[in-house]
Amino acid sequence: MYKNKVMEASYQLMNDVDPEETPQDSGVMIHIVPEKAVRWNHIEDLDAFFTQIYTYHQSHGFACMMVKGVLELLQFIFIVFFCVFLFNCVNYPVLFRDEITNKTVNQKVTLSDAVLSCDQCLSNMGFWTWIIIIFSILVWLYHAVQFLSHAFRYWDLKGFFNVALKISDSELDNVTWHEVQSRIREAQQEQQMCIHTTEISQLDIYHRILRFKNYLVAMVNKSLLPVRLNIPLLGEKLYMSHGLKYNYELLLFRGPWSPFDKCFKLKESYRKLSHRQQIAQQLQTLILCVGIINLVFSPLIFLWQIAFAFFNYAELLKREPGALGVRCWSVYARLYLRHFNEMEHELCARLNRAYEPAAKYVSGFASPLMIIIAKNIQFVAGAISSVLIALSIYDEDVLAAEHVLTVITVSGAIFAAFRSFIPDENMVWRPESLMTQILAHVHYLPYSWRGLAHTTKVHQDFSQLFQYKATFLLEELISPVITPVILLFHLKPKALDIIDFFRNFTVEVTGLGDVCSFAEMDVGGRHGNPCWQSPTNATACGGDQYDQAEEGKTELSLIHFTYTNPDWKPPKDAQKRFVPGLITHALQDPSHYLQINADFVPQNYFGSYGFGLSSMIPRISAGMPGPSHAESPSIAVSPPGNINTFSNKASRAEGPLSMERWNRYMLPHQTALLHPSLGASVFGPGMDNNLDRFENVVSEMSNSALFLHEVHHRQVRRRGFHESSEPVPIWQRAGIVSSERTPLLPTPSHPS
Template sequence: MANFEAYQEYQRIEDFEEDSPPGEEDLLVHVPEGLKGKHINLPITFFELIQFLFVVTFTTFLFNCVEYDVLFANRAVNHTGPAHNPLDRNKVTLPDAILPSQQCTQSIQENSWIIFLLIMAAIFWIYRLVKVFCNVLSYWEIRQFYIKALKIRMDELCNFTWQEVQDRLISLQREQQMCIHKKELTELDIYHRILRFKNYMVAMVNKSLLPVQLQLPLLGNVVFLTQGLKYNFELILFWGPGSLFQNKWNLHPKYKRAGNRLELAQQLSRVILLIGLANLLLCPFILVWQVLYAFFSYTEIIRREPGSLGARRWSLYGRLYLRHFNELDHELHGRLGRGYKPTSKYMNSFTSPLLTVLAKNVAFFSGSVLAVLIALTVYDEDVLTVQHILTAITVLGVVITITRSFIPDEHMVWCPEQLLQYVLAHIHYMPDHWRGNANKSETRDEVAQLFQYKAVFILEELLSPIVTPFILIFLLRNKSLEIIDFFRNFTVEVVGVGDICSFAQMDIRRHGNPMWMSEGQTEASVYQQAENGKTELSLMHFTIKNPHWQPPQESSVFISHLKEKVHQDAQGGPSTQLLLSEAPLCSSLLSNESASGVRSPEDHVSHTNTIQQGATKYFFIISCVGGQHTHTHTHTFQAVKGPNCSLGLE
């Protein structure tokens, strides 16, 4: 039932994403990742319960209580009686096609499959109702913590930034010592508590440990990561039955010992197999729900705005691949949101002359037919009563909208290298083989894995119930030993925080890469190094977001070295100074002030074309990072509600 909950849970309207084009938020569905606090999620969850009831009830009604022969006029209906006008006796009305309630109930009772599905739906709905009740209690606890401990009224909360709330939390720890094993909480401690499991997921994607890249015949390398698959990964690793963590804060001690790694790998393999089989058994029910929910959600949108399916969104894989260690949800959403427009421009710069010509001709022929049909309906509206005329008008409109999306802007200038640099200014990660190859279709295809079509996203979510069991059973099981070794080798215990992923410590000495200005400062082997400079970039990002944080010695040396490099380049000439002064992150490096209070313009990007290997890779970091404001404050409660911590409400 937990697996079924995953698929139902991510079938919700996406939560006002900043990385989506305006006006298309209602097209996306996925599990909210904390962009809004629980005080916002509660009404959303409540209305989801109502939506679930509506979908189940309405679908049951459509399948059992409607006479479609009458509705489609395949069977004549003759109204008799003095109350009816003779001219209207053969006219079909909507009530004529609806069965009487007694007959409808009898039809449902005679169908054993319908009864079984309704019982399953009722059990699931009650389970969700209990969860909503528990969330209400949790929200009340959070509310009391803010009012009594942090001295923030609920009506004032929306006016506080995350940094202000975090400062109050750190001050409160000094006064009341909520975490008894530490005198003071640091900013990094708070982030570790909030992002404990997410940092593990980011690290596993960074080290290519999760089987999300598939080699398929004809299609080649395909990235497949859906909310349902991600939910199952987290269920297996973090909080489900047989997971590696014994509670929310600590890895089970047996996984920290190397002596029984083979036995533990076999146990994990069995757990994955059982969950994979559970997904396989639930697949038909989940798939039916997916299709029904998609039908009810998208039919009107496709009819009204079919071109919205051709828009793009950051893929779930992209969000994990591009996420820094210790980057909160609102920070990630803001950064990717600012990178949406430049990435869209880069992807749209690739056009096919043959496809463009074909699209123009299809649009011409479709538009001609549509123009005639519209003219006829204007002349005589009775034309609409002709069979399939309205359908033809709708289909032709959809075809024209879709084909126009393949016709490029006639004023567009082909400059893929510059556009890719603008993209890099926000996403911060770019494989070396992209440099100088921005005009290649291979590079575009790799960017498309991070920035997918919404239609592809919807299709993947629909296929997820079918594909997920096979990925778990045939691919993830083969990674069992590697997963066991990963958690043993890259888990450290932090006093007052619990077990965390060692990559999240952003330790240059342990996980740095010598190609990223860490030469002479890191002792990491290839296995220990984070890929694509993730350690260095995460360290710089966290330092800018939290200027009062005191990093360890090795990290301080790295930051000082980078600042020195920036100062040197700032003195290199007027053009270089202008470049550096326009980058918000660089401005922070040039001063001791934080960029936390600065909101960068939407299109604020750096204009560097000199991205090279070695020491000059710091330009990846100097590229625009942007602002960091948000009103997400449930994080605070998560940060203090942990092992050996009280809420300080007395």
């Protein structure tokens, strides 16, 4: 255990320092580090450091991380050993009594009778078995070394939490990420982790942790990465698995051959237009090599996936046969629905809140024919199972009959599995209302779905975002086979577009390095979309959309970031134009928005649901004078009625929940924007507990998202601009010189 002392750093002007020991340039600030400086001064790789801080917090501290790591290593050994044992060390003819020995003629077969000796096990192991064992040992050693390396890093990080942040491991579960982030900013003043500046903002921390994730989200937003496969009988399907995603990250961000140098700087060759063809050829060669490696090792990975899935889900399916019939958000959905600069726990909280309306929505599309078939199969399976159970209760010797127990188990599983195809007969299905509730939390859904939530086409498209657990598991199982195909035949031809993407959408931030320009969330710059802004400060819709983020991701990301970081100062253009324009737009006809959303959202879903100023971006324009009393409509937004998000898990996962900081930052900004009467209706004396305040933040963000979607809808209608009715990729919509890049996809035609 080491001791840490708080560093006392001093900044002195050149004029105050002995001229014989310093340069003669006066007015230059020098950072003098004491002899006994702590080890957290001038951290070279702040990206990794902040990422480890976030991982440490979300993983519940050092002890949990170490126990989890050790058990994962032991689990790997168990899976390999158990598989080898089952295939080589069990005498199945004896176990199934197909082979009768002298010992088993008049006795029951025991497990020891069916287990072969060590010599017999070794003799049964063939060439491929030893190859698998050797490969597994190498993989295990790699993970063991990696675990030991991480153990030393996180032990040092434990000291950082305890000393610099003053957070002990016992208190870690009671501290939100927002509070940890605030203490990091305070520690910067003492520790000087970043020497380029004396202060770091919340956006700086998010940029470093999500530097590469923001690029990936932007690529999905611009339809550069999602792969659409034409499957016979099923049509066009999106495919994105964890294995494929890992290969994307390895090629583009994590590997030594990635476009980024030293983890934060885009290589100079990628910046030069004259080198784009050469770099594209190198990237194609790299993708080819990685694809071939995936192809070579695909059998081993496939076997591992099957073994892991069997051991992980077999017992669950025995207890809950309908478990594979539940829904979950797909890997693609977690990228498509993610904001720029959104942490993983923030995304999970949003998707969890949307789970209930999403499940109700998809369950309303049960096929009448499938319901009839499911009910009859359920009847037959239930009858067989019931009779056998009744007979076994009367005489337990029935269970000794061959395969009786198997029939009972299988028929019970079939009964439970087909029950998931039969909807609740008491359910009232309102597809448009449910889709609006989903949109209120996920924030992104195709505009072409508007008013068509009741159609089969929208349901099928939404099912690719919110898929069956069985579908999710199947995609993961076939990932070792599909991933090489996608890399070789789908990603490799896009190498030139990937090079252009990095060159066109990378900006350098002083002291931070290169980041994705979309993540700057500059709504007034080239990435803002006029169709998602008020008519008072937006140009015509359409036009050059190459630089614009799709589906309002820049605008919605900015709003979300300000809600989760209430003491962050937004860009000046957002304060001067974006929010004032929205406020003016809302004040022109507030009752219109109230009526529109009352048609789609149940009255008790968000309390007295409304789109007054109190439900619009109350923090984003801090310091901007609010409307006069004469302009302020009397619209109150009460706490949401059925959004249950305040739990022990959420309290540490979703911030900002520090009420002291909330009161310190949010309320002054709220009153600076809103009329006091409106502010009182949201944060007034009647709402004096933390639960109501937190739930109101959730409601406010949902209201703001729906409000912005309504602004977009009215903009599109007013300007006569029609978006494509199909969710086709929009990477090549316009705008860049044809000789500078190779078109990825043809420009979609817009229906009149």
